[in-house]
Amino acid sequence: MNNEQIVLAERPEGLPGDDVFRYEDVETREPGRDEMVIESVYISVDPYMRGRMNDAKSYAKPFELDKPIESHIVGRVTESNNDDFAEGDVVTGVLPWKKFNTVSEDAVNKVPSTDVPLHLYLSTLGMPGQTAYGGLLNIGKPQEGETVVVSAASGAVGSVVGQIAKIKGARVVGIAGGTEKVDYLTETLGLDAGVDYKKDDFAERLAEAVPDGIDVYFENVGGTVSDEVFNHLNTFARVPVCGAISSYNSKEDNGPRVQQKLIKSQALMQGFLVAQFKDDFKDASEQLAQWVQEGKVHSEVTIAEGFDRLPEAFRNLFTGDNFGKQVVKVSDSLD
Amino acid sequence: MNNEQIVLAERPEGLPGDDVFRYEDVETREPGRDEMVIESVYISVDPYMRGRMNDAKSYAKPFELDKPIESHIVGRVTESNNDDFAEGDVVTGVLPWKKFNTVSEDAVNKVPSTDVPLHLYLSTLGMPGQTAYGGLLNIGKPQEGETVVVSAASGAVGSVVGQIAKIKGARVVGIAGGTEKVDYLTETLGLDAGVDYKKDDFAERLAEAVPDGIDVYFENVGGTVSDEVFNHLNTFARVPVCGAISSYNSKEDNGPRVQQKLIKSQALMQGFLVAQFKDDFKDASEQLAQWVQEGKVHSEVTIAEGFDRLPEAFRNLFTGDNFGKQVVKVSDSLD
Known part of the structure; x- marks a missing residue:
């Protein structure tokens, strides 16, 4: 069966250009005993992947040169030798950037429900949602009436952080870039204020937005934006x-x-x-799914269409050209 | 009664020069009902006082211009209208830089024992010792076999940190400036290694000294020394x-x-x-006093003699010209 993959052709310096990604035609390996074939439907691009493109030792193993890049994928079982998975099942897992992957059951999990938009398993109901939930509640510990600031507040992680902080009774200020995103923070996500870091008066606006200082700062961006936030930390x-x-x-x-x-x-x-929060993943998933169903947690998504859009979609994470969670749809088979 | 005080004449920029300090002849106020007069014997100079010399809001109230500077003092009661204090009692407290202070009992505490060198109540048995104990054990939480690094390791706080970490079974590496101090770390304090931050090969020596990385870094110095330490943090x-x-x-x-x-x-x-650790002060004091008596915690002190040496002694904290705790002895009356 014809297949296609994207490998890491070279290690990037700065923003990864097209030379970093190489497309290759490959064969789909026949599934062995208990194995199955997964068609990629939604492929996630996430900021942490930039670190894996470097050679340096980090928390995640570097991607290997000339091997496929990997990320979270929502896929459909197209062929199965495994009794627990049937053709048509929807699964998620961290898989190579291929149109079809032949895997064992260890590599994937069935999604708990197909009644929600399936790309949510790459955002609010997936790793970014767990990241927001675990980091905010275990480390940030927002209390009712406290001021919480979150940067990249319209993003896949930040948007969930802001909304959970609101559910917990905090006053929440989001930082994002551009009028459209900043308006979204207050109008759709229900945050108390939004501040545009791209504006010249960012420092003044931030100060105005946190008259009582900052009790929790959920750090997504670093750099000069955070330098400014650190001037307002409360005891x-x-x-x-x-x-x-x-x-x-x-x-x-x-x-x-x-x-x-x-x-x-x-x-x-x-x-x-x-x-770090893996012992809580199950509880967090159930809570997040409930909030999504109750309409308490909204999610924005930017969907690029086509396997060949993956490099561009990845770069959008760093230029701010995405809105909410960035995914790439590479197949219509779950429409 | 003739008295002398040192006031903050102007707010310093950079290292406080002589113009920052002004000597004034004043009268000693007669003690009222329940009050007493304390003769300053040992006056402490501590790095945190530099922050109080600025006008900026910080955790401690800024020193007021034209008012006496304050710090921890060990003194002797010379006159008392208070039934709980008698002439000759040895007390500590945060008091103005005066040769004699007229105070109420709220301002001072009697020292628990006069069998130890009294300047220890300004170092290991005082605020620096509490700082080391509270910060290391409550935040650093060193475990047996872990690697602990402490900067300013021969200083009033750092020397206690290193020795407590050894008592707790950690491998301890101290950072200090100059051969004499670095030798002191291993030879007198019993640390496992010392690294000289003033040497050109500091980065390499530090790396050699922490082959298993760093589990606890007790931060006293900031700046480029700490920048280097942060490259070795363990999970x-x-x-x-x-x-x-x-x-x-x-x-x-x-x-x-x-x-x-x-x-x-x-x-x-x-x-x-x-x-932050005030609820533990009493327990910590008793434990530190026991370790001192058992010879498990050593303390080095640099004693400058004379009230007029206070500005110079304060500056020595920042130039590294002191060794261990820097105090100023302003009276012989407890010899």
């Missing part, structure tokens, strides 16, 4: 450090050191990876 | 942020941002002030 503030997307493509990442600010505010800053 | 490392003495006299304090390093290591950084 015993908590800063879950989830991402620093503004710096992932930079060689240099210099700014004001945080030590004196942390001492002054007796604040806590904690880096985390979602796997 | 789930803890960084109690106690001080950033290298930056207190600088307007600019820029360096590599820590966000990506914290994410990669899932590390925690927490600023603290010693008052």
Whole structure:
């Protein structure tokens, strides 16, 4: 059967250009005993993948050169030798960027429900939702009446953070880039204020938006935006450090050191990876699904169509050209 | 009665010069009902006082212009209208830089024992010891076999941190400036290794000293020394942020941002002030006194003699010209 894959052709410097990705025609391996074939339907692009493109030792294994890039995928079983999976089942897993993957049952999980838009399993009901839930509630610990600030607030993780913080009774201020996204924060997500980091008066607007200071800052972006946020930390503030997307493509990442600010505010800053919260994944999934069904947690998605749009969609994460969760739809077979 | 005080004459920029301090002849106020007069014997100079010399809102109230500077003092009661205090009693408290202070009993505490060198109540048995104990054990939480790194390791706080970490079974690496101090770390304090941050090969020596990475970094100095330490944080490392003495006299304090390093290591950084641990002060005091008596915790002190040496002694904290705790002896009356 004809198949196609995208491999890492070279390690990028800065924003990954087209030379970083190479398309290859390959054969689909026949499924062995207990194996199955999964057709990729939605493929996720996520900021953390930029780190895996480097050679440096990090928390996730670097992608290998000349091997397919991998990410979270929602797919459909097209052929199965496994008694627990039937043709047509919808599954998720971290899989190579191929149109078809031949896998064992260890590689995938059936989705709990097909009554929701399936790309949600790559955002609110998937890894980004777990990241938001685990980092905010375990490290940020927002209390009723406290002020929570979240950066990349319209993004896949940030939008869930902001909405959970509202459910918990906090005053929530979101930071995003551009009028459309900032309006979305208050009008659709129900946050208390939105601040546009692309505007010249960002520092003043942020100060106005947090008259009582900041108790929780959910860090997604790093860089100069966060430098400014750190000037407003309250005593015993908590800063879950989830991402620093503004710096992932930079060689240099210099700014004001945080030590004196942390001492002054007796604040806590904690880096985390979602796997840290794996014991809570099941409870978190159920809670998030309930909030989605009750209409309490909204999700925005940008869907690029076509396997050949993957590199561009990945780059959009860093240029801010996506809105909400960025996915790529590579097959119509679940429409 | 003739008295003398040192007031803050102007707010310093950078290292406080002589113009920042003004000597004034004053009268000693007669003690009222329940009051007493305390003769200053040992006056402490501490890095955190630099922050109080600025006008900026911080955790401690700024010193007022033209009012006496304050710090921890060990003194002797010379006159008392209070039934609980008698002439000759030894007390500690945060008091104005005067040779004699007239105070109520709220301002001072009697020392628990006069069998130890009394300046220890300004170091290991005082605020620096509490700072080391509280920050290391509550935030750093060193476990047996883990690697603990402490900067300013021969200083009043750092030397206690290193020795407690050894008592707790950790492998301890101290960072200090100059051969004499570095030798002291291993030879007198019993640390496993010392690294000299003033040497050109600091980065390489540090790397050699922490072959298994760093589980706890007790942060006293900030700046480029700490930038280097952050490259070695292990998964789930803890960084109690106690001080950033290298930056207190600088307007600019820029360096590599820590966000990506914290994410990669899932590390925690927490600023603290010693008052946070006040519920434990009594237990900590008793434990520290026991360790001192058992010879398990050594203390080094640099004693400058004379009230007029206070400004110079304060500056020594930032130039590294002191060794261990820096105090100023302003009276022989407890010899």
